[in-house]
Amino acid sequence: MASVELRDIRKAYGMLEVIHGVSLSIEDGEFIALVGPSGCGKSTLLRMIAGLEEISDGEVLIGDKVVNALTPRERNIAMVFQSYALYPHMTVAQNMGFNLKLSGVSKPDIDKKVNEAARMLALGDLLDRKPSQLSGGQRQRVAMGRAIVRDPAVFLFDEPLSNLDAKLRVQMRTEIKTLHQKVGTTSVYVTHDQIEAMTLADRIVVLNGGRIEQVGTPLELYRTPNNLFVAGFIGSPAMNFLDAVVDAQDGGPSARLTDGTIIQLSTARKVRRGQAVKLGIRPEHLQAGQPGDSVVRGETLVVEPTGAQTHVVFSLAGEPATAVVDGAFPARYGTPFEAAIAADQVHVFDQQSGLSL
Structure with missing residues (x-):
């Protein structure tokens, strides 16, 4: 596990700046949600933490190390995307252990890690199935299991539940929160759904137009919003x-x-x-x-x-x-x-x- 710190992060595409000097400290083991309307910069910010997007200015630190020049693999992060991105010809066990195999981990160690993650995510009876034989919620659990087995310093979630129906989203929210309580890994979660953010996060970062409007616990944002934007965004039905x-x-x-x-x-x-x-x-x-x-x-x-x-x-x-x-x-x-x-x-x-x- 590790802390994450953003120091005056900026992102520009040519003359267009989309992230305007964002600074944020995320404690070791904390679950942070980035929320805001479409185009506010939350996914761009997450991808810069992951190393999938180049930083125009500022620094990203994981632990006490500046990681701007490191590749995603070198940052020791694991990312769960909106799409499951599972290999259709592989079993659940093979999908979960594939990255470990590429890293040269021995088969006994791969099997041990996969079985531990499968037990945590209630996938033990599904290890021999192919993705086509799984429900949407089961596929998302496999994608999460693939991230867990890597034992990363930081989990990054990019709207992982948006492809699921309403009932499954509620179920998966509970499973993600339970998972975080078990493993305690620092997590950054991007969503446009403020209910997801409030039920999952220790603190919420409300973004608007590439800037932070307010950072606080779910109840702080609900009870004492700093401005009209935060007040209107947090709470359902809206204020x-x-x-x-x-x-x-x-x-x-x-x-x-x-x-x-x-x-x-x-x-x-x-x-x-x-x-x-x-x-x-x-x-x-x-x-x-x-x-x-x-x-x-x-x-x-x-x-x-x-x-x-x-x-x-x-x-x-x-x-x-x-x-x-x-x-x-x-x-x-x-x-x-x-x-x-x-x-x-x-x-x-x-x-x-x-x-x-």
């Missing part, structure tokens, strides 16, 4: 945003929505009267039938039952807003909807800079 102007009311600061609705704000918010802001309210914090510091009302536009919960989309200050309510809540299209919210659960962002206040 509701509402234009407002800061007002002053008895008992503390408040904000007035465009339709005149008053929303009480926490006294911890650093706002001034007359300031143009965007309020951020998470759908799960809009409580139907519960007490709160403020009450919002609107007409029900869409009702989306999900089982234990129901997503209610309703009109709020002329915009659609989403509330997450109990699955038994009697929401119906076209009827009035009312919800309360606590002042300390209202996020406030400056309209011009987008920064949290």
Whole structure:
């Protein structure tokens, strides 16, 4: 195992710079997720750590060694790709042990490592099968096993679950987390799915336009986003945003929505009267039938039952807003909807800079 450090990493294709001075320290044994929209630079950053993409400027350190000039093989990393990339004519055991064979490892040692990895990944009964005889989830486990047997210093995952159906993605998330808890290898995981990132990672790095917007634990990003971008990207369903102007009311600061609705704000918010802001309210914090510091009302536009919960989309200050309510809540299209919210659960962002206040 080893730590990973990025020091002012930059990547340019000719005159076009796509990674703008990214610096990041990843501790030995830590699981880091790189998230962001398509084109934000997360896969490019991962490929630079792997040595598959040339670094335009800056340094990558694995352990305490600068690896810029080293080949991927010399960096002692193992990468799991979106595609399984298994050899169709080889068995599971042969696929998992192929890289070791190329490295000159003896057959008894290969067999030992393959069997250990197969036991860890519940592949013991599948070692003699060909990839065509496996399900998608089993093939991805084989690809992970091929990486594990190399005993790398760092695991790199490039959207490994995006080809799987929803049920398999949930299953494989659990297996990847269990695997990390067992082997403890430093891991860097790229995904566009913020739910994957939040369930797997010790810390999440939110990227946008080749720059880091925020780094923190899943709960830090959820509870205290630095800006509008992070607030809107982390959390599902996404945070509701509402234009407002800061007002002053008895008992503390408040904000007035465009339709005149008053929303009480926490006294911890650093706002001034007359300031143009965007309020951020998470759908799960809009409580139907519960007490709160403020009450919002609107007409029900869409009702989306999900089982234990129901997503209610309703009109709020002329915009659609989403509330997450109990699955038994009697929401119906076209009827009035009312919800309360606590002042300390209202996020406030400056309209011009987008920064949290």
